Amino acid sequence: MLKNTFRIVVCLISFVLFFNCKTDPKVAPPPPKKQVVVPKFERDSAYQFIEQQVAFGPRVPNSEGHRAARNYLIEKLKTFGANVTAQDFTAKAYTGTTLNATNIIASFNPDHPRRVLLAAHWDSRHIADYDPDEARQDEPILGADDGGSGVGVLLEVARVIKHHPIDLGVDIVLFDAEDYGESKGEDITSWCLGSQHWAKNLHTPGYKADFGILLDMVGAKNARFTKEEISRAYAPNVLNKIWKLSQDMGYGNYFVNVDTRQIVDDHYFVNDIANIPTIDIINRPSETETGFGHYWHTHADDMSVIDKQTLRAVGQTLLAVIYQKSAGRF
Numbered sequence: 001m002l003k004n005t006f007r008i009v010v011c012l013i014s015f016v017l018f019f020n021c022k023t024d025p026k027v028a029p030p031p032p033k034k035q036v037v038v039p040k041f042e043r044d045s046a047y048q049f050i051e052q053q054v055a056f057g058p059r060v061p062n063s064e065g066h067r068a069a070r071n072y073l074i075e076k077l078k079t080f081g082a083n084v085t086a087q088d089f090t091a092k093a094y095t096g097t098t099l100n101a102t103n104i105i106a107s108f109n110p111d112h113p114r115r116v117l118l119a120a121h122w123d124s125r126h127i128a129d130y131d132p133d134e135a136r137q138d139e140p141i142l143g144a145d146d147g148g149s150g151v152g153v154l155l156e157v158a159r160v161i162k163h164h165p166i167d168l169g170v171d172i173v174l175f176d177a178e179d180y181g182e183s184k185g186e187d188i189t190s191w192c193l194g195s196q197h198w199a200k201n202l203h204t205p206g207y208k209a210d211f212g213i214l215l216d217m218v219g220a221k222n223a224r225f226t227k228e229e230i231s232r233a234y235a236p237n238v239l240n241k242i243w244k245l246s247q248d249m250g251y252g253n254y255f256v257n258v259d260t261r262q263i264v265d266d267h268y269f270v271n272d273i274a275n276i277p278t279i280d281i282i283n284r285p286s287e288t289e290t291g292f293g294h295y296w297h298t299h300a301d302d303m304s305v306i307d308k309q310t311l312r313a314v315g316q317t318l319l320a321v322i323y324q325k326s327a328g329r330f
């Protein structure tokens, strides 16, 4: 009697298990995950792209170096297969000068619905107001790190995309007239004139990206990229995911879990006006008085401050972000 009951119970359980496993139409197998191959970031190539910019001299709006660098950047990005827009505009500087400026937008896969914005400023500062030599404080600077480094990394990203087609929309936006601001002034809108213009006059009406990454001073030796306050406020998930990814790749010496105060930079206007969640990767050393590199807004911001290991840490992280996203993994 007991034995029979046991048999029936076992049969019933087997029956239920069998049909549950084999015939439930609601249980679909998970879609196969795409293989992610992240191409190599060539730090020597990025370094050369910075050298080429600096060779034009200071890239201050209305100067000869600025004009030459503008044309070089547009041509270079075209050779990498991007759809390039030169957004010319004028803006009034705090000095009263009218600046002739150009935002340069290089789009890959312009019709792709999923997009990432990568940005840097390509102009260099009109004055060296923090230079120890007071006699040279009114001269423009080379801006190898402040301007040149972010652009150098993004040119290398563009070169890599040309050789490794990506299933993602990527917009490289080089803002002009970021660094013509008033250092001791109150008005934050004296800075970042190019990003303000772009955010109010998008190169494509209704332009959207899933998120944005701004690079500012990403080339110095032993750079320290902290979690900046505006990035934390507007794009916390993007920020934390990128820092974690970079740390997992072995770049935790650069991408540190340290919170620092807000910096008014191009990402602020992209967040506030264009409503695209955008973070700033910016060097914030712990030991300097200004909170930026010792060479910041001085004539020491030349090629000698640029370190290839730092360029690779940033560039390889960026490539991991965009190629993982193209495979649905970011």
Ligand code: AHN
Binding pocket: 146, 178, 179, 191, 216, 263, 264, 265
């Ligand atoms: C301010 O000092 C208000 N913003 C810094 C933005 C900047 C200047 N980035 C590079 N140079």
Ligand code: ZN
Binding pocket: 125, 146, 179, 297
């Ligand atoms: Zn600057």
